[in-house]
Amino acid sequence: MKRRVEPVYYLFLVPTLVLFTAFVVGPALVGIFYSFTDYIGVGTWSFIGLSNYLALFDDPAILQSYTFTLGFAAVTVIIAQVIALGLAVGLSSRIRFLASLRSVFVLPMVLSGIVVAYVFSFLFSNTLPAAATAIGFAPLEQSILGNPDLAWLSIVIVSAWQTIPGAMLVYIGGLTAIPADLYEVSALDGAGPWRQFRSITVPLISGFIVINTILGVKGYLGAYDVIVGLTGGGPGTSTRSVAVTIFGGFTGGDYAYQMTNATIFFVLTVLISIVQLIATRGRMVRL
Amino acid sequence: MSSDVRHTTMLGRRSFLARAAGVALVGAFGAACSAPESRGTLRFYEQKQEVIAYFDKLLRAFEAEHPGLSVVHDSTSSIAPQFVRNDPADVGCFNANLELARYVERGQLSDLSHLPSAATIRPDIGKLAEQYATFPGRTSVLPYSLAAAGVIYNRKIFADHRLPVPTTWTEFVDVCTELKRAGVVPVYATGRTTWTIWQGLFDYSVGSLVDTAEFFRTMKELGTDVGPDSEVSFQKTFAVAMERAKTISTFFNADQAVRSYEDGNLAFGKGQAAMYLQGPWAIGQIALVDPKLDIGTFALPVSENPNDRKARVNVDLGLYIPQRSADVPAAAELVEFLMRPDVINAYNQDNLAYATTKTAPPQRDPRLAGLQTYVDRGAFYQGAGTFIPTSIPLGNYLQAAIGSGDFDTMLRQLDADWRRLARRGATT
Structure with a gap:
């Protein structure tokens, strides 16, 4: 028997569709349109075909920003997922002060990125060097923010710190869904905690790992506020992400060119997400 | 004349509302008190956060001297959005830099050379504003404050x-x-x-x-x-x-x-x-x-x-009137007011800068x-x-x-x- 869907349900979609189209799809299409022009944001413009695209692939600054962003996203997502999973396992076990501990670990999530970045920038430029000087630890006496080879680490640390709670909550939800008797049975069969983690926990939360990784990578690819607050893209151009470069084009009158950049970045982000989905499809275990 | 056409057909949304409100007010009280006829509302956009209060006082003084005209004072550090929305303020008071130059070069700013105050600008300072870009035959920006x-x-x-x-x-x-x-x-x-x-x-x-x-x-x-x-x-x-x-x-x-x-x-x-x-x-x-x-x-x-x-x-502040201003003559009155020797000299004296006119006094701050x-x-x-x-x-x-x-x-x-x-x- 075919079930008819009550038409009123479609009505519920309308507000979202309208808002999404008006404020996301529409502007995005306009942006893609202008990437084929020489528009600077005001006045007249003309079509210049693929010139912006050709210029983009020949621009070392653009290529450098992609290398930085992709590398940063890859490193951060691994670090953040490992720590988030570890915390989730810890905070799902029977320990004292569980509720208050969970709240403490979730705190970073409620702070805005730019605030977090400014606080950490103070720590990195003042507190850390002062502490290192006090104990005579030479490598950290100069702030890592001023070191072109190390500044990226500060962005990894702060981004991970800020995004771990969200991932951790998802994992805690996943862990709660695993029936406790699985662990009891496996314990009777002689499985230790590590074996239980590998053979029960990880397979059963693999779906959550996929979701967290895809969302995480997507977020890190768009890194902007943390970078602006910590390094402003410096020292030199060592930490200029794609988003920082794109935004620079608006004040610089490079509107159409950076729209081209944004279009390519959009396609790349979608591709990465699809590849991640395909690579992990069929690996999820269901009970 | 094209500016007259624009005056009536391209009235900005805000100035339209303000005028509508003004008309309503006059309608309500007009009979009782002899309020001056409303000449509408000007929008003034200015860049420096530090001098918002200062300009606010100046604009109130201007309103007192020009009955019927009221001025809305806004501040922004970014010049682009108002032009992109095709709704620039009637008078802009911005850093004359490369960003402003893009609007000069594309003819978005009207010619101010006919204003009496344009002739009072020191030529070598006037040239500064033209170093980034010019529009043929126009004086697009009047330097107001030199830092x-x-x-x-x-x-x-x-x-x-x-x-x-x-x-x-x-x-x-x-x-x-x-x-x-x-x-x-x-x-x-x-x-x-x-x-x-x-x-x-x-x-x-x-x-x-x-x-x-x-x-x-x-x-x-x-x-x-x-x-x-x-x-x-x-x-x-x-x-x-x-x-x-x-x-x-x-x-x-x-x-x-x-x-x-x-x-x-x-x-x-x-x-x-x-x-x-x-x-x-x-x-x-x-x-x-x-x-x-x-x-x-x-x-x-x-x-x-x-x-x-x-x-x-640098020309820390320059005055301009966008081509699309809804009321160019009234905007010009505001520019002329700001360029008056007592006003421009006092502003620059008080804000560690130099007036841009030929008769400007020296900056007295010893620093x-x-x-x-x-x-x-x-x-x-x-x-x-x-x-x-x-x-x-x-x-x-x-x-x-x-x-x-x-x-x-x-x-x-x-x-x-x-x-x-x-x-x-x-x-x-």
């Missing part, structure tokens, strides 16, 4: 070490060496805030050695042909200046890479350094730290001839006395960094150059970036 920048120095530290104000490059290096030997930070730099290093180190090093306006005019003509062998180029023309910059950077505080503009004002205000490469905007901030700090200013000498010294200036002679003689330049579009991250390049001491790589990079911008016509 002059040089080296801010701590007079007490100089006196304690019996150091003279340097007038040549050698003397400057001697002063720095002497200070360093005495354990005093010679020059405080804030490399973390990128604009501070191009505004100070880069612009000052170049300004007295290279005619910046002429250099960038030629650079635009050369476009994609810029290179080591072209008539001018960053590599060739700025080579000596960047040697100077490199030497100066060796006298910076050791932690300059992680110090921000705010850190710099605080440190200099506390007397932790002898010199600071900043403009008058920093003087107000330093005074917040120590209002009694004895400071002076001088133009950075970068050659052996004291007569080469020049001050770095700026060292730069007065350059303004009087017209011995000034607009900073090289202000001619470089922000799509070239000059400040970031400088961070790297100061860190590594390799300024040649930066100059080669600038030439390469310039060629790339020229290829897609984005050098303005």
Whole structure:
């Protein structure tokens, strides 16, 4: 028997569709349109075909920003997922002060990125060097923010710190869904905690790992506020992400060119997400 | 006439509402009191956060003198959105820089040459506003406030070490060496805030050695042909200046890479350094730290001839009326009011700047006395960094150059970036 869907349900979609189209799809299409022009944001413009695209692939600054962003996203997502999973396992076990501990670990999530970045920038430029000087630890006496080879680490640390709670909550939800008797049975069969983690926990939360990784990578690819607050893209151009470069084009009158950049970045982000989905499809275990 | 047509058909949304409200008010009270007929509402956009209250008072005075006209005062640091929305304010009061130049070049601003006040502008200051871009046959911007920048120095530290104000490059290096030997930070730099290093180190090093306006005019003509062998180029023309910059950077505080503009004002205000490469905007901030700090200013000498010294200036505020203003005649009345000698002179006196008119009195603040002679003689330049579009991250390049001491790589990079911008016509 075919079930008819009550038409009123479609009505519920309308507000979202309208808002999404008006404020996301529409502007995005306009942006893609202008990437084929020489528009600077005001006045007249003309079509210049693929010139912006050709210029983009020949621009070392653009290529450098992609290398930085992709590398940063890859490193951060691994670090953040490992720590988030570890915390989730810890905070799902029977320990004292569980509720208050969970709240403490979730705190970073409620702070805005730019605030977090400014606080950490103070720590990195003042507190850390002062502490290192006090104990005579030479490598950290100069702030890592001023070191072109190390500044990226500060962005990894702060981004991970800020995004771990969200991932951790998802994992805690996943862990709660695993029936406790699985662990009891496996314990009777002689499985230790590590074996239980590998053979029960990880397979059963693999779906959550996929979701967290895809969302995480997507977020890190768009890194902007943390970078602006910590390094402003410096020292030199060592930490200029794609988003920082794109935004620079608006004040610089490079509107159409950076729209081209944004279009390519959009396609790349979608591709990465699809590849991640395909690579992990069929690996999820269901009970 | 086209402006009349625009007046009626392209009335801005806000001014329309204001007029509607005005009409309603007049309708309600008109019979009772003899209120002047409403002439509508002007919108005034101004850039400087520090002077919002100041301009507010001026605008209220203007309203009192022009019954029926009311002025809405808005402030923004970004000029683009209002033009992009096709709804620019009736009168703009903005930094006359490369960003504004884009609207000048594309004819978005109306001609002000017929205004009486246009004739009162000092010609050499009027030319400054045209160095970035012009529109044929138009005076698009009236310079309103000129800021002059040089080296801010701590007079007490100089006196304690019996150091003279340097007038040549050698003397400057001697002063720095002497200070360093005495354990005093010679020059405080804030490399973390990128604009501070191009505004100070880069612009000052170049300004007295290279005619910046002429250099960038030629650079635009050369476009994609810029290179080591072209008539001018960053590599060739700025080579000596960047040697100077490199030497100066060796006298910076050791932690300059992680110090921000705010850190710099605080440190200099506390007397932790002898010199600071900043403009008058920093003087107000330093005074917040120590209002009694004895400071002076001088133009950075970068050659052996004291007569080469020049001050770095910028048209900190310029007045313009967009083509699309709903009420150009009323906007012109506001411009004329702001340009009145008592108004313009008082504003600039109070805000550590220089009025742009031929009859302008000297700036009386003793902290700026060292730069007065350059303004009087017209011995000034607009900073090289202000001619470089922000799509070239000059400040970031400088961070790297100061860190590594390799300024040649930066100059080669600038030439390469310039060629790339020229290829897609984005050098303005």
